[in-house]
Amino acid sequence: MKAALIGLGGMGRGHFDNYLRLMKEGAPVELVAVCDIDPQKFEIAKVDFNISGVVSDKQDFSAFRRYTSADEMLEKEKPDLVSIAIPTYLHCEMTLKCFKAGAHVFCEKPMALKVEDCRLMIDTAAECGKQLMIGQCLRFWGEYEVAKQIISSGELGKPVSGYFWRGGGPPANDPDNWYLQRDKSGGCLFDQHVHDVDMIQYLYGMPKAVSSVGRVVFPGNGHDTVSTNYIYDGDFAINSQDDWTLKGHGFSMSFRINFEGGTLYMDHDGFRLAKADGTVVTPEHSTENAYYKEIKYLIGLIRSGEKNTINPPEESMKAIKIAAAEALSTDSHGALVDIK
Numbered sequence: 001m002k003a004a005l006i007g008l009g010g011m012g013r014g015h016f017d018n019y020l021r022l023m024k025e026g027a028p029v030e031l032v033a034v035c036d037i038d039p040q041k042f043e044i045a046k047v048d049f050n051i052s053g054v055v056s057d058k059q060d061f062s063a064f065r066r067y068t069s070a071d072e073m074l075e076k077e078k079p080d081l082v083s084i085a086i087p088t089y090l091h092c093e094m095t096l097k098c099f100k101a102g103a104h105v106f107c108e109k110p111m112a113l114k115v116e117d118c119r120l121m122i123d124t125a126a127e128c129g130k131q132l133m134i135g136q137c138l139r140f141w142g143e144y145e146v147a148k149q150i151i152s153s154g155e156l157g158k159p160v161s162g163y164f165w166r167g168g169g170p171p172a173n174d175p176d177n178w179y180l181q182r183d184k185s186g187g188c189l190f191d192q193h194v195h196d197v198d199m200i201q202y203l204y205g206m207p208k209a210v211s212s213v214g215r216v217v218f219p220g221n222g223h224d225t226v227s228t229n230y231i232y233d234g235d236f237a238i239n240s241q242d243d244w245t246l247k248g249h250g251f252s253m254s255f256r257i258n259f260e261g262g263t264l265y266m267d268h269d270g271f272r273l274a275k276a277d278g279t280v281v282t283p284e285h286s287t288e289n290a291y292y293k294e295i296k297y298l299i300g301l302i303r304s305g306e307k308n309t310i311n312p313p314e315e316s317m318k319a320i321k322i323a324a325a326e327a328l329s330t331d332s333h334g335a336l337v338d339i340k
């Protein structure tokens with residue numbers, strides 16, 4: 001399986017490392033080419049992630065064919081699989097291009113900023129007979145995998161409440177930064193908080209409605225802070241917050257998921273399950289890199305032709321549907337917005 005990578009910014013570099021590792025391990029994939037419109041990205045240098053304080057290792061792209069045009073790369077390389085790690089507002093357009101060039105696609109999250117674009121991506125994948133997977137990586141993250149398994153098995157009874165946090169300092173503070181432009185990133189709500197949105201619907205299903213408050217802190221951006229209540233039948237209290245304007249605080253994520261028979265925590269005190277009988281344990285969980293696991297999973301699906309049961313694109317589209325309702329609610333100062 002010939003693979004190509006489009007976008008060598010912070011996230012693309014993570015994908016690059018994972019392709020190298022998969023090839024070293026003998027996975028049925030060969031990265032043949034990389035593409036970035038900015039040729040400086042081919043230089044051997046460290047790169048700042050858009051998560052404050054995180055910097056990549058130096059990477060050497062010289063062993064791979066390098067392109068500054070995705071069209072040219074798709075035409076010449078005819079890859080079987082393309083990983084897309086470019087700014088969000090370009091996800092839909094680039095994904096369609098790759099399908100039409102005959103490739104399967106792994107596209108970074110958020111899937112797109114509009115539900116209609118997500119629909120178009122899914123329909124085009126079906127028309128072209130290709131796999132599409134979106135990088136909703138929490139579905140492959142050890143601690144969240146345990147949460148899913150506990151909910152699915154029902155072993156601790158029904159859910160009672162849940163709180164999901166992520167946030168930290170702002171993405172690089174350059175005013176030209178696409179992360180700080182609403183029509184390009186959707187702001188923190190679409191960009192970062194979408195991880196928890198996707199996880200909440202993975203764990204609890206689609207909420208009936210949402211009520212969100214939040215603020216635009218960087219002029220011209222989408223919401224840079226958000227706090228949402230997800231309304232479900234059964235009235236279990238599910239809330240999520242994100243804020244990427246924190247001062248003196250690196251990126252962090254945590255959750256507290258309460259069931260009738262126990263509470264699962266992932267926070268600064270570690271990962272643990274406190275049961276109603278008073279016992280506290282750290283549940284067995286995978287510590288493997290979720291970004292590696294998700295691409296390995298997709299390669300397996302392409303090889304086997306099996307159905308994607310962990311992270312199908314229809315689910316990623318649902319996350320965008322909920323995020324869009326949250327943005328509407330936030331614009332209306334917390335008004336309840338139904339999710340149809």
Ligand SMILES: NC(=O)c1ccc[n+]([C@@H]2O[C@H](COP(=O)([O-])OP(=O)(O)OC[C@H]3O[C@@H](n4cnc5c(N)ncnc54)[C@H](O)[C@@H]3O)[C@@H](O)[C@H]2O)c1
Binds near residue numbers: 012038
């Ligand atoms: N899964 C995660 O946890 C996670 C984390 C960070 C970012 N992301 C997502 O990954 C995507 C990329 O984010 P990033 O932080 O790497 O951004 P970035 O700005 O660091 O890098 C984007 C790269 O894409 C290149 N590019 C732009 N348009 C292009 C085009 N038409 N063809 C080829 N290259 C092009 C840019 O030159 C740049 O090098 C975003 O959608 C972001 O939300 C996901």
